[in-house]
Amino acid sequence: MPQSAYQDLTSHFARIGRIRNALGILGWDKDVMMPSGAADSRADSIATLSVLCHDMLTDPRVGDLLDRAQAPAGTWEAANLHEMRRAWLHAASVPAELVEASSRAASRCEVAWRTARRDGDFAALLPLLSDVLERTRELAIVKGAALGLAPYDALLDQYDPGTRRADIDPVFAELRRDLPGLIAEAQAHQATLPPVEMPAGPFPVAGQETLGRRIMTALGFDMARGRLDVSIHPFCGGAEDDARITTRYDDADFLPALMGVVHETGHALYEQGLPAQWRTLPVGQSRGMSLHESQSLLMEMQIARSRPFIDWIAPLLRETFGAAKTDPGWSADALYRTVTQVRPGFIRVDADEITYPAHVLVRYELETALIDGTLPLRDLPDAFNAGIRDLLGLEVPNDRLGCLQDIHWPSGAWGYFPTYTLGAILAAQFRQAAFDADPAIAQGIARGDFAPLLAWLRTHVHGQASRLSTAGIVAAATGAPPSTRAYRAHLRERYCGTGPH
Amino acid sequence: MPQSAYQDLTSHFARIGRIRNALGILGWDKDVMMPSGAADSRADSIATLSVLCHDMLTDPRVGDLLDRAQAPAGTWEAANLHEMRRAWLHAASVPAELVEASSRAASRCEVAWRTARRDGDFAALLPLLSDVLERTRELAIVKGAALGLAPYDALLDQYDPGTRRADIDPVFAELRRDLPGLIAEAQAHQATLPPVEMPAGPFPVAGQETLGRRIMTALGFDMARGRLDVSIHPFCGGAEDDARITTRYDDADFLPALMGVVHETGHALYEQGLPAQWRTLPVGQSRGMSLHESQSLLMEMQIARSRPFIDWIAPLLRETFGAAKTDPGWSADALYRTVTQVRPGFIRVDADEITYPAHVLVRYELETALIDGTLPLRDLPDAFNAGIRDLLGLEVPNDRLGCLQDIHWPSGAWGYFPTYTLGAILAAQFRQAAFDADPAIAQGIARGDFAPLLAWLRTHVHGQASRLSTAGIVAAATGAPPSTRAYRAHLRERYCGTGPH
Structure with a gap:
């Protein structure tokens, strides 16, 4: 018997979940155990696995499977489908370039923020924070359109x-x-x-x-x-x-x-x-x-x-x-x-x-x-x-x-x-x-x-x-x-x- | 300018390397930090990432790129190509079913070995160890054929x-x-x-x-x-x-x-x-x-x-x-x-x-x-x-x-x-x-x-x-x-x- 669309989805999402578990341990280790010199290498590993999860989530087959998968209303399976769709909508609604632009704006701003906070210098942070805000508003608008929500929601x-x-x-x-x-x-x-x-x-x-x-x-x-x-x-x-x-x-x-x-x-x-x-x-x-x-x-x-x-x-x-x-x-x-x-x-x-x-x-x-x-x-x-x-x-x-x-x-x-x-x-x-x-x-x-x-x-x-x-x-x-x-x-x-x- | 085959290969292998780094930390954590109750979940995460590395290594494009890639003899780049080919030959020469059969035989034998060693009971281990040996010989023969080597080599x-x-x-x-x-x-x-x-x-x-x-x-x-x-x-x-x-x-x-x-x-x-x-x-x-x-x-x-x-x-x-x-x-x-x-x-x-x-x-x-x-x-x-x-x-x-x-x-x-x-x-x-x-x-x-x-x-x-x-x-x-x-x-x-x- 061929697997149902629902079963295909659960296998796929379980694989994503197992990579997320790996990311959970890598993130914990980064903050608790990792020697300082490994920061770059660890960032590379975490980025690679994060991109992998995102790619798996936005795989075109996921949208097809979500359209075909069924589960009786009110069951855990139905809720599982609902959550899979939600995760997919959040990920697939944002163009890759915007994901990258947002992530880069935030990384740069976060670094500058450490200095600006120390110096109490809002003016110094303003251009970078403005960039983050603009990318966040774009993100809010495209996600909102996909999810049928107002941007802040x-x-x-x-x-x-x-x-x-x-x-x-x-x-x-x-x-x-x-x-x-x-x-x-x-x-x-x-x-x-x-x-x-x-x-x-x-x-x-x-x-x-x-x-x-x-x-x-x-x-x-x-x-x-x-x-x-x-x-x-x-x-x-x-x-x-x-x-x-x-x-x-x-x-x-x-x-x-x-x-x-x-x-x-x-x-x-x-x-x-x-x-x-x-x-x-x-x-x-x-x-x-x-x-x-x-x-x-x-x-x-x-x-x-x-x-x-x-x-x-x-x-x-x-x-x-x-x-x-x-x-x-x-x-x-x-x-x-x-x-x-x-x-x-x-x-x-x-x-x-x-x-x-x-x-x-x-x-x-x-x-x-x-x-x-x-x-x-x-x-x-x-x-x-x-x-x-x-x-x-x-x-x-x-x-x-x-x-x-x-x-x-x-x-x-x-x-x-x-x-x-x-x-x-x-x-x-x-x-x-x-x-x-x-x-x-x-x-x-x-x-x-x-x-x-x-x-x-x-x-x-x-x-x-x-x-x-x-x-x-x-x-x-x-x-x-x-x-x-x-x-x-x-x-x-x-x-x-x-x-x- | 399009990337060369060599550059495509190094990007691909660097990605594999970053996942292997993640596996290195997950393996260390398993033996040093992990609470006992997480053993199954961790085994799942490690297996998922290992399969992923194997799939990336045996991706059909890798063979094509290796055929096309070039580097001047005697350089680090040439050695890099040689090592990429070696890794690919080791992985791609073994059918997936044999990888799985070997891995399963070894897992079962390893568990039985703990008891057999304690009891000094070689006869009890013989059937499972025989299975491991047979799978290992098969593996040695197919790898040897691909690498041009005798089985033990x-x-x-x-x-x-x-x-x-x-x-x-x-x-x-x-x-x-x-x-x-x-x-x-x-x-x-x-x-x-x-x-x-x-x-x-x-x-x-x-x-x-x-x-x-x-x-x-x-x-x-x-x-x-x-x-x-x-x-x-x-x-x-x-x-x-x-x-x-x-x-x-x-x-x-x-x-x-x-x-x-x-x-x-x-x-x-x-x-x-x-x-x-x-x-x-x-x-x-x-x-x-x-x-x-x-x-x-x-x-x-x-x-x-x-x-x-x-x-x-x-x-x-x-x-x-x-x-x-x-x-x-x-x-x-x-x-x-x-x-x-x-x-x-x-x-x-x-x-x-x-x-x-x-x-x-x-x-x-x-x-x-x-x-x-x-x-x-x-x-x-x-x-x-x-x-x-x-x-x-x-x-x-x-x-x-x-x-x-x-x-x-x-x-x-x-x-x-x-x-x-x-x-x-x-x-x-x-x-x-x-x-x-x-x-x-x-x-x-x-x-x-x-x-x-x-x-x-x-x-x-x-x-x-x-x-x-x-x-x-x-x-x-x-x-x-x-x-x-x-x-x-x-x-x-x-x-x-x-x-x-």
């Missing part, structure tokens, strides 16, 4: 399939309205609390690592299918059955590595929980960046910065670093106060939970206006600073601390920023639904028992892979469409003294 | 391009004649020496590693283009500009890791010394297994087990492990006695320098007879044991310590064994030529100055890559064809008390 769809500006705008408008008040309220509440008291270091790296592994394992990370290592910029990477997270240690402060490990473990648990029978195929992959970020933020923000979690780890921390229970900085009260401290600042990646969305709102508003063409790029610094002033009440002193701080725009990642806050919103919604569904989930945390939580996530999120849209997964898991209700309640409870955690 | 050519049985037979016949007498003489000489006195451990792994890195660096290993890590079976792997060696540590004995690091550093220096302008292309690769092994054995056997080297590292060892100079086991005399100890035994990989070739001679004679069909496979154990009896005077008590000890035959690596001893012979010849060429080379060793030695190797061996045949490189470097003269002199001097080192 086509960019967004690369990172967060199915999410549209029309979904984001009302959510972010609501946040923009409420956030300044919420932050003010949080700061007022914080003023009534005792001052933050940090335990005194140094905190040996070996102890931080051992504790990190203990917490990873408690959260459900499978060490036989992943690793923990060190890199300059923490990330979760690797390949299927091989989720590799990284962190960096500071022996003067154990919290960044600790919370970083929890955050990346959230990402890795998602990857480790994808359904084995669909691995290597498009439908078996994680759904998108919002959902991915929801899993890391659920673990870091919803769980690890909650009081029950701090109650569990406070004694482990004292044991790890040989501190006395009576040492005031090591009490669960003091640690909880530290991990929920509110401190508006200029740098997004250093922001606390409640001021973080302000950074995202500013970037989202600016990048949509830049793609629409309603904001001239030369006006970006003023507009950026105005946004920070409006939302955080801070005067940005220079572009290094302002619009030059992130690599996203110079590197061509437009449409990415909103997924951070969408993820934070979904994290709260998932946490609430999980707690409502099974009382053992909340009860387990203070004992370090996360098995009930993981079981719920496995069934309702991880195991769904890309079978449904993000909104579809959220609705099936929580019984409601994506909403900021749980997120806003969570922020008020934690930061405004209105609730138990 | 075609196998040998896979590992050691250009080396023929007619080159090996007289060399090995000479060794077979002299070796038993030489070993007896060495044992008699050893009986006149004081007993071996091993320093008492434990030897902390951190100290062993620090010292290993120090010695690697002294030998000329470029840490910006390579790594040192730990694996169960030490090896040198990685990719271009990224030579990665591994070792394993035993805190009861520092010598295996120390000598292992030196050995693998020899391999890595060869890789790091290949000419940058030909990297990724066939002519820019290392020449073959004999020459590769000559570089590791030159460093380990010719240099690191010599008296001047021991004089240099004895104080470093005492410093590393906090030993007193007066401690008798730590004197240079005692250490030299230890690293040159002769102990005939059953296991090839544990053999000392002078008994090692006996293990190789036995295997070479048996594998040529098996490929020729003059030895029935069922008679292998008796023939193996007879060989060990003849050359080492030992009675092999079971097949675990006899013909089942090595993975080579079960895994399909026939024609590989002789390269170990060919490498040892060339190592001695290179060392002698280097010492003769520049007095600073020998003088530097006792001071830990290996720069003059490395400079000679860079010019005469590493930098030649695959521009000439192995014999051509040896002749150009040493002024003489490959010969056992230096090797036999070296063994007599070191082990029979006839010389200075």
Whole structure:
């Protein structure tokens, strides 16, 4: 019996998936293991395999097979076909010359950005960033035409399939309205609390690592299918059955590595929980960046910065670093106060939970206006600073601390920023639904028992892979469409003294 | 101007080379970093990329281009064309079904071998090993027909391009004649020496590693283009500009890791010394297994087990492990006695320098007879044991310590064994030529100055890559064809008390 078009497609996409797994390991190795002298050679290998994947994806036979392939509606097979078509449309809609021009513009701009950021010199970056923006707009237009989407939605769809500006705008408008008040309220509440008291270091790296592994394992990370290592910029990477997270240690402060490990473990648990029978195929992959970020933020923000979690780890921390229970900085009260401290600042990646969305709102508003063409790029610094002033009440002193701080725009990642806050919103919604569904989930945390939580996530999120849209997964898991209700309640409870955690 | 056939070929082979670099990192990661649960997924990725390389190599256009491509005789370009043709002939001469049948037979036999070796049960392995042998003979015949070679030479050519049985037979016949007498003489000489006195451990792994890195660096290993890590079976792997060696540590004995690091550093220096302008292309690769092994054995056997080297590292060892100079086991005399100890035994990989070739001679004679069909496979154990009896005077008590000890035959690596001893012979010849060429080379060793030695190797061996045949490189470097003269002199001097080192 001849193979069906569907079977031909799955064989072809599985082959692409196996090369992507190779790329995952090569990318991880580049950031964690590779000696500096191998950078050029590695870039060549990665480029060769990336071009190969792109060529396989845009092979003319793929379009023919997609036209002929069939699968019963509502099945995983149908979702698999849908994802194959989506991947093909994204790749095949862009002429090779535009792919190359975009990639070259971004590479050049990214290099120049490192200097421009250091010098706070936006004018120096403007021509190259303008080039990136123009190529990105072209890309957005041709992809949008192929996908039947507005240009910005086509960019967004690369990172967060199915999410549209029309979904984001009302959510972010609501946040923009409420956030300044919420932050003010949080700061007022914080003023009534005792001052933050940090335990005194140094905190040996070996102890931080051992504790990190203990917490990873408690959260459900499978060490036989992943690793923990060190890199300059923490990330979760690797390949299927091989989720590799990284962190960096500071022996003067154990919290960044600790919370970083929890955050990346959230990402890795998602990857480790994808359904084995669909691995290597498009439908078996994680759904998108919002959902991915929801899993890391659920673990870091919803769980690890909650009081029950701090109650569990406070004694482990004292044991790890040989501190006395009576040492005031090591009490669960003091640690909880530290991990929920509110401190508006200029740098997004250093922001606390409640001021973080302000950074995202500013970037989202600016990048949509830049793609629409309603904001001239030369006006970006003023507009950026105005946004920070409006939302955080801070005067940005220079572009290094302002619009030059992130690599996203110079590197061509437009449409990415909103997924951070969408993820934070979904994290709260998932946490609430999980707690409502099974009382053992909340009860387990203070004992370090996360098995009930993981079981719920496995069934309702991880195991769904890309079978449904993000909104579809959220609705099936929580019984409601994506909403900021749980997120806003969570922020008020934690930061405004209105609730138990 | 259209690209020439030669340029088309170099582009195509460079692309293959970049995928091979990716495979090098994936293979290293598999043995050093990969969590156990990723084994299947990784095997899939490696198989996909290997098939891809094979498909690219056997692409019908390659044959056409090779027919049309031209390069002036005697140039690197001509050698590059020659190597491209060789790679293409090896790959394209074998029908895909035979590649697959051989690979499957070897995979099955390798798995069964692990059990059969443990149980010393040759009869249990016989049917599967017979299958591997039959497939290997078929492969040898079809490759031989394409390459114009006898079957065994075609196998040998896979590992050691250009080396023929007619080159090996007289060399090995000479060794077979002299070796038993030489070993007896060495044992008699050893009986006149004081007993071996091993320093008492434990030897902390951190100290062993620090010292290993120090010695690697002294030998000329470029840490910006390579790594040192730990694996169960030490090896040198990685990719271009990224030579990665591994070792394993035993805190009861520092010598295996120390000598292992030196050995693998020899391999890595060869890789790091290949000419940058030909990297990724066939002519820019290392020449073959004999020459590769000559570089590791030159460093380990010719240099690191010599008296001047021991004089240099004895104080470093005492410093590393906090030993007193007066401690008798730590004197240079005692250490030299230890690293040159002769102990005939059953296991090839544990053999000392002078008994090692006996293990190789036995295997070479048996594998040529098996490929020729003059030895029935069922008679292998008796023939193996007879060989060990003849050359080492030992009675092999079971097949675990006899013909089942090595993975080579079960895994399909026939024609590989002789390269170990060919490498040892060339190592001695290179060392002698280097010492003769520049007095600073020998003088530097006792001071830990290996720069003059490395400079000679860079010019005469590493930098030649695959521009000439192995014999051509040896002749150009040493002024003489490959010969056992230096090797036999070296063994007599070191082990029979006839010389200075």
